[in-house]
Structures are given as structure tokens and as C-alpha cells.
């Protein structure tokens with residue numbers, strides 16, 4: 001199809017940035033390439049852009065007949081990439097990812113590894129897994145930060161029993177925010193900055209703005225791992241975040257009931273589409289631990305998460321049982337891996353954390369060798 005490129009360009013021309021009035025083709029799209037029905041391009045997202053702009057551009061190109069796949073490499077403008085005096089060496093792209101993402105140098109150069117915790121659906125235990133992963137890594141001697149990126153329903157503060165407010169310094173417009181340190185983990189959440197009971201009702205553009213602020217204005221310092229608790233699904237927050245920082249990968253949380261639905265598969269595909277590795281799948285609420293005899297009962301059948309991991313060709317990181325210790329840990333504000341490390345769920349969380357560390361090391365080694 002000789003003029004496919006022309007039709008694709010026309011489609012992008014029709015997407016107008018509401019904050020500038022200009023077409024995205026003119027001002028934001030670069031390195032447009034088309035090969036065998038796969039369209040790829042870079043997209044520079046400006047701070048004031050609505051979070052839906054990239055999605056609109058994608059939809060416009062996807063609707064062109066003859067286009068099978070669209071790969072967008074979202075980039076930050078130069079002005080936002082500067083500011084770190086020490087630039088880290090460029091990171092190795094994950095094996096198999098195309099096109100190679102632009103490393104976001106300068107943004108949090110003191111953080112060695114970024115791990116996002118995500119899911120297809122809400123309520124499957126993302127925040128629980130993120131909180132336990134963070135304290136498990138801290139217990140294993142690492143310097144750890146936990147960013148609550150679920151700004152619609154930030155519940156990391158409750159899971160850590162943290163009621164203090166972070167210290168804010170600096171002049172207006174250039175504030176620096178100190179993360180709170182709890183159970184050996186540096187924490188930041190919109191929950192710390194909101195009045196209690198105030199609902200966090202926000203729209204897409206605001207979501208990406210707050211996340212960017214959390215990455216840029218919070219004094220995270222030097223960390224071995226930053227764990228990021230994402231909101232459920234595959235919306236703007238996920239897209240913008242995974243493109244703003246160079247994630248080591250995403251941990252996908254699912255439950256036995258959800259394994260058969262398309263949600264988790266869709267979420268995995270979304271990450272793959274934006275060149276993010278899947279570090280693996282955690283099956284949460286897998287089987288029920290009887291509070292009296294500590295015996296485990298498989299209510300929904302065993303092995304679903306593992307089978308899904310195999311089918312999607314991603315690692316299986318472990319199964320965490322439905323355990324009353326987990327819920328009570330939430331009530332007392334100490335994640336299970338710390339409050340009950342020997343409980344079935346506590347042991348499972350610690351093992352998952354260990355596997356994630358191994359998985360990151362293996363991925364890095366593989367990337368360095370290739």
C-alpha cells in the first residue's frame with residue numbers, strides 16, 4: 001500500500017492539541033516509521049497536554065485501514081529531562097522491546113530500579129502486594145521507596161499506619177517534598193497531602209501532573225528500588241508513568257477468579273505495547289488459609305496464575321494465599337511481611353520479593369550480554 005504513510009500522516013494531522021491548537025503531527029510526532037503494517041513514532045508530551053492526547057493519536061492511527069499495530073514512544077520535552085547534574089549511563093533496553101525507549105535521563109538518577117505493580121482489574125490486591133514487596137525488600141537490606149500512584153484511591157498511608165504529613169520546603173512553584181519514612185520504606189502518596197475524607201476526584205490531565213510532581217519534586221534520595229503502586233487498568237496514569245521513567249518492569253497481580261478474564265491479558269499487552277517488561281505474575285488470594293488450622297484450601301482451583309504466566313510467556317512469581325493475617329495487617333498499619341513474616345501469606349510475600357530481585361538481575365544480565 002504505497003500511500004499508507006500519507007493516510008497515517010493525515011490521521012495524525014487531524015489530532016489537535018487543545019492547549020496549542022496545533023496538530024500533533026506538526027509539533028509532537030517525530031521519527032514516524034511504517035513497516036509491514038506496524039506504525040511507530042515518538043511523541044513528545046508537554047506538561048500541559050491532556051493525558052488523553054497520546055491515546056487520541058493512537059486511536060487515529062489505529063483506525064487507518066492497513067495499520068495492524070501502533071507503537072508510540074512517549075517522550076518528555078528536553079526542559080523536563082534536564083535538572084539532574086549527574087546523568088546516569090543510558091540504561092539497556094529490555095530484550096525484545098521495539099522501538100528502544102528514549103531513556104529519561106536526569107529524572108531520579110539516584111534510583112537504581114523501578115518496579116510498577118499493576119493489575120487488569122481493581123481490588124485484586126495491588127496495594128497489598130506493593131506494600132509487602134516494599135517492606136520485604138527493605139527487610140532484605142535494600143534502600144526502598146514506595147510511590148502510591150493510585151491517586152484516585154490512595155491507600156498506602158493506611159497500610160503503613162502513617163498519619164503524619166510530609167514536610168514541604170522551598171519557594172512557591174519550586175517546592176520540595178520530603179517522603180515519610182515508615183517501616184524502613186520512604187513513602188509518598190496523595191493521601192498524605194489530602195485532607196482526610198476528601199475524595200480524590202481527578203481527571204486524566206491532573207493525574208499525570210500529580211505523578212510527574214511526585215517523581216520530580218519529592219526528595220527520594222538514593223534508592224535501590226522504587227516500588228510504584230498503580231491504579232487498576234490501563235489508563236492515562238499507567239501510560240504516562242511507564243513512559244516517563246525507565247521501568248525495570250511491571251509486576252502483574254491477579255486473582256484465581258480473574259485469571260480467566262481478558263483484563264489481565266489486556267493489561268499485559270498494554271505494557272508490552274509501551275516496551276515495558278513484565279517481571280511476572282503474582283496470583284493473590286490464591287486458596288484460603290484456615291485461621292484455625294493454618295491449612296490451605298483451594299477454593300477456586302490451583303495453578304491458574306501459573307498457567308496464565310506460561311500462556312503469556314512471562315515469569316510466575318508466586319501465589320499468595322487469602323489469609324486473615326493480611327487483612328488484620330492492614331488494620332494495624334504494618335504489612336504482613338513485617339508483622340507476620342512466618343504466616344503463610346508473609347512467607348509468600350517474602351518469596352515473591354526475592355524472585356522479583358532475581359528476575360531484575362537476570363533481565364539486566366541478559367541485556368548486558370546481548
Ligand SMILES: Nc1ncnc2c1ncn2[C@@H]1O[C@H](COP(=O)(O)OP(=O)(O)OP(=O)(O)O)[C@@H](O)[C@H]1O
Pocket residue numbers: 119121122123124125126127128129150153155231232284285286320321322323324326327330345
Ligand atoms: N492475600 C490476601 N489475603 C486476605 N486479604 C487480602 C489479600 N490481599 C488483599 N487483601 C485485602 O483485599 C482488599 C483489597 O486489596 P488491595 O487494596 O491491596 O487491592 P487493590 O488491587 O490495590 O485495590 P484497588 O484497585 O482499589 O487499588 C484489602 O482489604 C486487602 O486487605
Ligand SMILES: [Mg+2]
Pocket residue numbers: 126127128150155229
Ligand atoms: Mg490499590
